[in-house]
Amino acid sequence: MGSGAAVIKGITRRDFLIGSSGALLLGCSEQAPRLPSGLLLGPDHSIGHKLRDGQFPVATREIHTPILIAGAGIAGLNCGWWLQRNGITDFQLLELELVAGGNTRSGQNAVSAFPWGAHYLPLPGTDAHYVRMLLADLGALQGDINALAPTYDERLLVQAPDERLFINGAWQEGLIPRVGIGASAKREIQQFEALMNEWGERKGADGRYVFTIPSAMGSADPAFLVLDKITFKDWLQQQNLRSDVLHWYVSYSLRDDFGAGQDRVSAWAGLHYFCCRRGQAANAESNSVLTSPQGNGWIVERLSKILQPQLKTGHTLVRIDAQFNSVSADVYDSATQEVIRIICEQLVWAAPLFVLPRVWPAMPHIIPPDYAPWLVANLTVNNIEEHEFTAWDSVIYQGQGLGYVDSTHQTLQFHRPQRVLTYYHTLSNLAPREARQQLLASSHETWTTQIFADLRKAHPHLEKQCSAIDLWRWPHAMAIPVPGFRSSLLSRQQTLHPRIQVAHSDLSGVSLFEEAQYWGVKAAQKIIAT
Amino acid sequence: MQFALLVSVFVIASCGLIYELVAGALSSYLLGDSITQFSTVIGTYLFAMGVGSWLSRHIHVRIAERFIIIEIMVGLLGGFSAAILFLCFAFAGEPFRIILYFLVSLIGILVGIEIPLVMRLLEKDLKLSELVSSVLSVDYLGALLVSVLFPLLLAPHLGFVRTSLLFGIFNIAVALWAVHLFKKTIVHHGRYRALGFFALLLLLAGFIGAEKLMRFSELKMYGDDIVYTQSTPYQRIVLTRWRDDFRLYLNGNLQFSSRDEYRYHESLVHPALATLPHARDVLVLGGGDGMAVRELLKYSHIERITLVDLDPQMTEMFKSDSVLSKLNNLSLQSPKVTVVNADALKWMEAQAQSYDAIVVDFPDPTNYALGKLYSVTFYQILRRHLRPQGLAVVQTTSPLYAPKSYWMVNNTARAAGFNTTGYHALVPTFGEWGFMLLSEKAYQQPTQIPVPTRFLNAAILPTLFVFPQDMQSDIQEINRLDNQALVRVFEQEWGAALR
Numbered sequence A: 001m002g003s004g005a006a007v008i009k010g011i012t013r014r015d016f017l018i019g020s021s022g023a024l025l026l027g028c029s030e031q032a033p034r035l036p037s038g039l040l041l042g043p044d045h046s047i048g049h050k051l052r053d054g055q056f057p058v059a060t061r062e063i064h065t066p067i068l069i070a071g072a073g074i075a076g077l078n079c080g081w082w083l084q085r086n087g088i089t090d091f092q093l094l095e096l097e098l099v100a101g102g103n104t105r106s107g108q109n110a111v112s113a114f115p116w117g118a119h120y121l122p123l124p125g126t127d128a129h130y131v132r133m134l135l136a137d138l139g140a141l142q143g144d145i146n147a148l149a150p151t152y153d154e155r156l157l158v159q160a161p162d163e164r165l166f167i168n169g170a171w172q173e174g175l176i177p178r179v180g181i182g183a184s185a186k187r188e189i190q191q192f193e194a195l196m197n198e199w200g201e202r203k204g205a206d207g208r209y210v211f212t213i214p215s216a217m218g219s220a221d222p223a224f225l226v227l228d229k230i231t232f233k234d235w236l237q238q239q240n241l242r243s244d245v246l247h248w249y250v251s252y253s254l255r256d257d258f259g260a261g262q263d264r265v266s267a268w269a270g271l272h273y274f275c276c277r278r279g280q281a282a283n284a285e286s287n288s289v290l291t292s293p294q295g296n297g298w299i300v301e302r303l304s305k306i307l308q309p310q311l312k313t314g315h316t317l318v319r320i321d322a323q324f325n326s327v328s329a330d331v332y333d334s335a336t337q338e339v340i341r342i343i344c345e346q347l348v349w350a351a352p353l354f355v356l357p358r359v360w361p362a363m364p365h366i367i368p369p370d371y372a373p374w375l376v377a378n379l380t381v382n383n384i385e386e387h388e389f390t391a392w393d394s395v396i397y398q399g400q401g402l403g404y405v406d407s408t409h410q411t412l413q414f415h416r417p418q419r420v421l422t423y424y425h426t427l428s429n430l431a432p433r434e435a436r437q438q439l440l441a442s443s444h445e446t447w448t449t450q451i452f453a454d455l456r457k458a459h460p461h462l463e464k465q466c467s468a469i470d471l472w473r474w475p476h477a478m479a480i481p482v483p484g485f486r487s488s489l490l491s492r493q494q495t496l497h498p499r500i501q502v503a504h505s506d507l508s509g510v511s512l513f514e515e516a517q518y519w520g521v522k523a524a525q526k527i528i529a530t
Numbered sequence B: 001m002q003f004a005l006l007v008s009v010f011v012i013a014s015c016g017l018i019y020e021l022v023a024g025a026l027s028s029y030l031l032g033d034s035i036t037q038f039s040t041v042i043g044t045y046l047f048a049m050g051v052g053s054w055l056s057r058h059i060h061v062r063i064a065e066r067f068i069i070i071e072i073m074v075g076l077l078g079g080f081s082a083a084i085l086f087l088c089f090a091f092a093g094e095p096f097r098i099i100l101y102f103l104v105s106l107i108g109i110l111v112g113i114e115i116p117l118v119m120r121l122l123e124k125d126l127k128l129s130e131l132v133s134s135v136l137s138v139d140y141l142g143a144l145l146v147s148v149l150f151p152l153l154l155a156p157h158l159g160f161v162r163t164s165l166l167f168g169i170f171n172i173a174v175a176l177w178a179v180h181l182f183k184k185t186i187v188h189h190g191r192y193r194a195l196g197f198f199a200l201l202l203l204l205a206g207f208i209g210a211e212k213l214m215r216f217s218e219l220k221m222y223g224d225d226i227v228y229t230q231s232t233p234y235q236r237i238v239l240t241r242w243r244d245d246f247r248l249y250l251n252g253n254l255q256f257s258s259r260d261e262y263r264y265h266e267s268l269v270h271p272a273l274a275t276l277p278h279a280r281d282v283l284v285l286g287g288g289d290g291m292a293v294r295e296l297l298k299y300s301h302i303e304r305i306t307l308v309d310l311d312p313q314m315t316e317m318f319k320s321d322s323v324l325s326k327l328n329n330l331s332l333q334s335p336k337v338t339v340v341n342a343d344a345l346k347w348m349e350a351q352a353q354s355y356d357a358i359v360v361d362f363p364d365p366t367n368y369a370l371g372k373l374y375s376v377t378f379y380q381i382l383r384r385h386l387r388p389q390g391l392a393v394v395q396t397t398s399p400l401y402a403p404k405s406y407w408m409v410n411n412t413a414r415a416a417g418f419n420t421t422g423y424h425a426l427v428p429t430f431g432e433w434g435f436m437l438l439s440e441k442a443y444q445q446p447t448q449i450p451v452p453t454r455f456l457n458a459a460i461l462p463t464l465f466v467f468p469q470d471m472q473s474d475i476q477e478i479n480r481l482d483n484q485a486l487v488r489v490f491e492q493e494w495g496a497a498l499r
Ligand SMILES: Cc1cc2nc3c(=O)[nH]c(=O)nc-3n(C[C@H](O)[C@H](O)[C@H](O)COP(=O)(O)OP(=O)(O)OC[C@H]3O[C@@H](n4cnc5c(N)ncnc54)[C@H](O)[C@@H]3O)c2cc1C
Pocket: A070, A071, A072, A073, A074, A075, A076, A094, A095, A096, A097, A100, A101, A102, A103, A104, A116, A117, A118, A119, A120, A121, A315, A316, A317, A318, A350, A351, A352, A355, A359, A374, A376, A424, A474, A477, A478, A503, A504, A505, A506, A511, A512, A513, A514, A516
């Protein structure tokens, strides 16, 4: 930026302070808030309702295609990627929404690109082989994809400082509470970390890790199924871990990944969260993650481009009729509002499981998961002082929401007076049904007021700095892995019909990139094998 | 009455502790080394209170009146203490400590007198044992309350200056209340009331005007006369002058002094350019003051100079202002020079042009945003813009004060694939300053400087490349975007150097 050279050249402590003294010496005055306006968005609910009520016109024409994929979320896109990679290009990839991505969709405004959903991908371990292959194809992973610690594109590795927690009136580095907590809490956190390290190393009788990602690569040893019978909260209590501080940290982590805390989540899933990752990088710390201004949206954008010939957005699969030697699929085109019948040899259902019975009345019974509703808010914030917003991910201890990520953090821009902060909130204090009702019934103003109330502790001036808040409501954001979920997976993972494959993170019961991708690739592999 | 006085004790105790906390916090903030500051301030304060208590025995008559006067004095002194200290620091510098301890002692003495006086006012109503126990317990309770409120609420929301003013107002309120309680026994109670209201007015004015006061003192902190100030969206530009010495500050940080900037800019430019007789295209990143460009223009074979600086007001000032453009010899008006106002790294990423020489004159890595401009990614992008025979030179903070930082920049540029050659020069206003040459092939020192200079010549040039032991470091770390290691090390080193 400036001229001459160093900021600190020839400085005395006195000079050093001139620039920064105002705020601390004067403090800040509070003023009556003025709520910024913005958009209230969410998945296309008119189509959602029609799907539920089955109100679509009859098909007007019929076309043929060998392979049809319904749903261009992470699973559907990766299914297409794998097919293409294996020389198969004659397929169609349908997406209900006008853009691909599903829960990994992202947006853009004048200030920055930002996520509407999934925002990061942890470094993949060797079990996440397909993730590594994909990253290598996209140029994000360089060199040997089988290396323990491959090299990643520095631009995608989360920049420092990555995480911070607002606790006891100040920011600390990292999300595990460390500052100003009691001795017993400290001890329990240490115990917990040691336990998680131990469980992370544990293998089943078949020699595989108990907890790994994708979870299908983990041990099939039934000895560990007992963990799925109780909640993680009960499990923690069995280990004599009761500190509020630790329980807050665990709850934050689980809500962030599963949309529900330890009182609802199975102990198996809780342990999976803390123990499944072993990814390393040659050029970053092993707990690093890959991210971009649009979160994981960069992967969606790249895959959408690769799959452009096959991708048809604004196309909803509304009816499935499965026969012995073909599948007939009715597809609603939002642009023309007409229904086309597509006759295919193989159909991949890459959309959430709860929708499937609505379009395929004759399907065998399966147990769909409970879904947690989420709210994502993108706040456009102005006049930012560099030292105020330093980290990528900022969380408030005992906050209402899950904190926010700074979507401009990954840019190389030096001067960033405007930012987009992506705020995450899971409605985990209510049962999913009620929570969904509340999510949809509350006004923009109600949410905005609540978000500022949550962030005010750490950012007393945010309301004045914020010029717009756009909200995205996810009524069925992600599967909650409640106790017993592992046993319902069997019904979900069975072959429903020789010509219909299911590919969605719901098959794992935990909603994560690696899981969605795994099932997308698996579906493609089954099709290739037939 | 008894209740009222106990409430007063509570307020007085809180006020007393606040002034002590503010003095401690302010001095550690301004001087650093919080342990020393806090313990000396608290020690002085407690001792002064002892002195005050001892002095209180000499007050025999008209206790209520004395109490009111002392209360008003504490209110004013304590209330304005933070503002006074800050102004002193801005104006004076060294006498700051003297004033600090003087002020702390004075407030301590006055507070030390207060409590015994209250006790004596209560004496008539209470037994001694009861008296001592209730006064002291209320006293400690007040202390507890503010010691919790100060860090959590007061300091962050009101700041030091306004916190002490607020508690000054509380002191005055107690004084006014006392006037009211004792109005029967005080002869000229109207005068005391007037005095109290006057003090209250002063404090209120201070509270409202606190912001202006701070701004005023900020300017005074620069010491010399301010000849030019400008707040741009990017920075606050201040130019000061003392006799023939112009100094440029950006956001309060000294950028150059016209007395010795030639040493800095000659060292920045000539070791590279003296070895590039065929250089045509040169890129300057940062350096909106045009000083580096002035040195570059001495080479007539350079055809095009592109200067990329974020701040259009900065480059415009140094191009058009009559005083400022004289400092850079009208360099920015040269037809060879193109000024681009852009974010350097973003701009470089977006374009493909390459250069024979690149001069990188960014501010030191004092924050994470600046840390990016010293990362492997930055040097990789820089490398794409440097021609194979070309040279880049980077200003790299002081290898004497911050050797680890200096050598980490070296490691980082190497990690990006560069050959590096470090050197340093003495710039009196800054101290011993460091630079780094980056190239594809090994760098050869020039045998002469082919253009007129005031500082550099062929004889001293080789000495710049010699690093004495105290400018060495065996640090191995690399500054990557995902670790921002440089900002952390830099802060440590300079934090220690500035004490
Ligand atoms: C707020 C939020 C934050 C998250 N953060 C992360 C994160 O940081 N990291 C991470 O790994 N995971 C995160 N996730 C989990 C995320 O869900 C997964 O990463 C992944 O996106 C799931 O992909 P999927 O393909 O299984 O499902 P989906 O994303 O549900 O994709 C299904 C697609 O099918 C479409 N569809 C539905 N019905 C039809 C139909 N009838 N016809 C055609 N198309 C249809 C949908 O529109 C959708 O695009 C987050 C999720 C949310 C909601």
